[in-house]
Amino acid sequence: MTTAVLDFPAGSLILSRPGTDDPNLRAWSAADELLLQEAYILMEAAPDTRVLVVDDQYGALTLGLSRFAPDVVADGxxxxxxxxxNARQNRGTVAPEQIYSWLQPPVGAYDLILLRVPRAAxxxxxxxxxxxxxxxxxxxxLAAGMIKHLPDRSVDVFAGVVEVQNVSRAVKKARMMTCGRGEATLDGWPGTWKGYGLELELQSRLAGGLEHRDVRVDAMPAVFAREKLDIGxxxxxxHLKSVLKPCAPDALVLDLACGNGVLGLSALAVQPxxxxxxxxxxxxAILSAQRxxxxxxxxxxxxxxxxDGICGDKSPFELILLNPPFHEGGVVGDDIALRLFEQASQSLSETGRLIMVGNRHLGYHRSLQRFFPHVRQLDASPKFVVFEAWRG
Known part of the structure; x- marks a missing residue:
């Protein structure tokens, strides 16, 4: 966990970024600084402003504006x-009692919305x-992002959806857009759901053999590989048929980092x-997998x-299926995968297996060996490798 100090108009915050020891990775960006600076100008002039923070990552915006009691919604x-x-590290800051997500978004009209611009258009x-x-x-x-991470079509997206009032100059490689409300809404917008067809092989209850059925796999915009099946x-x-064969009825199987749920769906086709x-x-992703x-x-x-990882009382698992993300906020690495491997090793039954696929260049066979005594390669392509790992 890396820790640093963020200076902003009302003082400073000690902020930690969990999950990494890299001192170059901070818990905020210059885009967060721009948003805080402009928000304080607006809100000190109108202290009764009702404010919403969207997709804060580690608390810089939420805690920086805590005196104004913002509502907060985050996909992650x-x-x-x-x-x-981070709230424990900063006296006088209070984390909201509830962090909303798109499973249960906030309701109401806001005077000010602070938005971190995502990488996906x-x-x-x-x-x-x-x-x-x-x-x-x-x-x-107020929408801000790091210039190198702004979507290619971001100018067109803003122009087509909201009323762009001002675009800031570049500050520390970040830029902020000030916008008024536009006419475009989600009602009837075809971009909410996109997907593809997936052929599943199922056990036929009538003929006792196999039957093939095409299903639709849809996903919302924040979900990885929502328009085509990821090659990994x-x-x-x-390999799902062979690894699921030992699983008894009612065995617990986890699709970890499930995305649109394609691995879990395929597992249910093999072993319903x-x-x-x-x-x-x-x-x-959860809304997509559930649908x-x-x-x-x-x-x-x-x-x-x-x-964020494996939690809750649903364990031990007989099988964990995993295609781990290898980047977070534009930073490529194996920090997320390492944490998931460790959690998986602690959440499997004595006979349980982890089946995962990852980019060949990340060397996951070495990472898995840190947490599992047994690691076996099941398949490989020029870019990806499939591994099986177990403890007993």
Whole structure:
């Protein structure tokens, strides 16, 4: 966990970034600084302003504005733990009692919405449309991001959805847009759900053999690989039949970092009697996996968990399926995967297995050996490798 001090108009904050020891990775960016500076100018002139913070990562915006008691909504579940850590380090700051997500978004009209610009253009378009519906007629949206991480079509997205009033000069490689409410909303917008067809091989109850069924796999804009099957996942899918074979009925199986749920759906096609748990740090991923599972397997035993890693009392697992994310906020690395490997090793039964796919260049076979006595390669391509890992 790295810790540094953020100076902003009302003072300073000691902020930690959980999950990494890299001193070059801070818990805020220059985009957060721009948002805090402009927000204080606006809110000190109108202290009764009702403010909403969208997709704060580690608490810089939420705690920096704590004197104004902002509402907070975030797609990522990691904000909850980060706020708990950082609120303890800063006297006088108070974390909100509730952090909303897209599973349960806030309701009401806001005077000011602070928005961290995401890397995906579709998610930006979704957020701005949602913000139009949550903003008062004379309200303001402040949206900021690091220039190198702004979506390629961000100028067009802003122009087509909101009323752009000002674009700041570049400050520390960050830029901020000041916007008024636009007419575009999420009602009838076709970009909320996108997906693809997936052919599943199921055990036929009538003929006793195999049957093939095409299902639709849709996802919301914040979800990885929502428009086509990820090539790493594609490499892993043929191995599900053999690894699921030892699983008894009602065995607990976890699709960790589930995204749209394609691994869990494929597992249910192979073994429909298991209890399938879908978990992801993204609330839009959980909404997507739930939609897909309920459409394809309405009678299956399923549970959906919005969590940063493995949590809750649903363990031990007989099988954990994982295609770990290898970047966070534009930073590429294996910090997330290492944490998930460690949690998986502690959450498997004595006979349980972790099946995962990852980029070949990240050397996950060495990382897995830190937590599992047994690691076996199941498959490989020029870019990806599939591994099986177990303890006993």
């Amino acid at each position: 579940a990691q904000l909850n733990d980060a706020l708990a850590v 579709d998610y930006l378009a979704w957020l701005l449309r949602w913000a139009n519906g949550a903003l008062k007629p004379d309200g303001i949206i 996942t594609r490499l892993m899918l043929p 009697d298991i209890e399938m748990i879908f978990s992801d740090v993204s609330s839009q 897909n599972a309920e459409a394809a397997f309405p009678d299956a035993k399923t549970l959906f968990m919005h969590a």
